[in-house]
Amino acid sequence: MKLTIVGGGSTYTPELIDGLVRVRDRLDVSEVALQDVSAGRLDVLAAMSRRMLAVGDHPAVVTTHTGLAPAAEGADVVLVQLRVGGQAARLQDETLPLRCDCLGQETTGAGGLAKALRTVPVMLDVAERVRAVNPSAWLIDFTNPVGIVTRALLQAGHRRVVGLCSAAVVFQRHFARVLDVDPSRLALDHVGLNHLTWERRVLLDGEDVLPRLLGEYGEKVAPATGLPVDLVRRLGTVPSYYLHYYYAHDEVVAGQKANGVRAQEVMEIEGRLLEAYADPSVTAKPELLTRRGGAFYSEAALDLMASLRDGDGRTHVVNLRNGSALPFLSADSVIEVPATVGADGPVALPVAPVEPLLSGLIAHVTAYEHLALEAAVHGGRDRVFRALLAHPLVGRHAVADRLTDSLLEANRAYLPWA
Ligand code: G6P
DSSP: OEEEEETTTSTTHHHHHHHHHHTTTTOOOOEEEEEOSOHHHHHHHHHHHHHHHHHTTOOOEEEEESSHHHHHTTOSEEEEOOOTTHHHHHHHHHHGGGGGTOOOOSSSTHHHHHHHHHHHHHHHHHHHHHHHHOTTOEEEEOOSSHHHHHHHHHHTTOOSEEEOOSHHHHHHHHHHHHHTSOGGGEEEEEEEETTEEEEEEEEETTEEOHHHHHTTTHHHHGGGGTSOHHHHHHHTSEEOGGGHHHHTHHHHHHHHHHHOOHHHHHHHHHHHHHHHHTOTTOOSOOGGGGGSTTTTHHHHHHHHHHHHHHTOOEEEEEEEEOTTSSTTSOTTSEEEEEEEEETTEEEEOOOOOOOHHHHHHHHHHHHHHHHHHHHHHHOOHHHHHHHHHHSTTTOOHHHHHHHHHHHHHHTGGGOTTO
């Protein structure tokens, strides 16, 4: 099988290669085609990938491409992990909103909108060009904001698209460590939107152990949410880390103003990772990579690829069209829930009714995502303003107006209409 990685020059590529070596019995990849707009990054990541495959005695060849068509031709799966504007744009997304006392985050709030505006047109173009040479390839989107990007692609008529995030797999591993069991014995009742999810049940061999995780193990579970343990217990669910940007917004903003934002840390980590990758004596995924949020995403990605290829109907948490799964959202919304994955793609498992504490915020953010997509596809200052006004973390007209101006100003190079 041929796997194409768009954004192959990303510092995450060794994460995927490491996974390929580990799951070689399940996924017989014979070619990894790395595509990137930066030839320099491609060279470094290709050399690192080849060393890792050689040490792992994996037979796959690595090819490099700056053009998309040759990279995608003949691929079974095209995985997209690109970042328009690199970490420099992320730094702006995370710092500009702070001037208005709003959260500085790359996918949540105003920063997430800026990222969507830059990214959606590029992703639509990538998907179109992949389809032109290879209409049967599956496109797995790990590019943020995953929910909005997946919705954009589905809305544009790309049917072989699945949105992927590592959040559920990270929780599954964390709970498994806390309970000291194999992760494969755990299934999550995970519901919401990308970066806006809650674990409502954690099934260990079919038995719900969430009460134990919240009670006996609460002190170990809560830190992964960024929230105090007594709050997590009162919620009765395990909210994703991204929920603390809502439930503890003002404290997070104060912390960001005092201590800086995540982009600064990531820039430092990436610099050191690239140095390591360029060193011919480095043949394994550096420990430093575990300090990135998506450190374990290869597990989710490669498992998903195996199901798409084999049509085995196994369950994966993915981003997909809502249909009738969450009846309080429109059918064309994109949700993140467990789904069985066959050769025709994911089908959401039935979702238990969602309580108002969750459904209110899910509906609110879905409306924002709809308006964000309108702004990203059609452009226009007013559409950007409306999306910000609809976001629960902005929502005030004067702030929305100020943010609109600063986001458009900062992103002009990426937005031909601005
Ligand atoms: C998690 C999320 C990803 C996000 C990453 C951020 O893995 O699921 O969507 O990109 O964290 O990690 P970073 O190291 O870039 O802050």
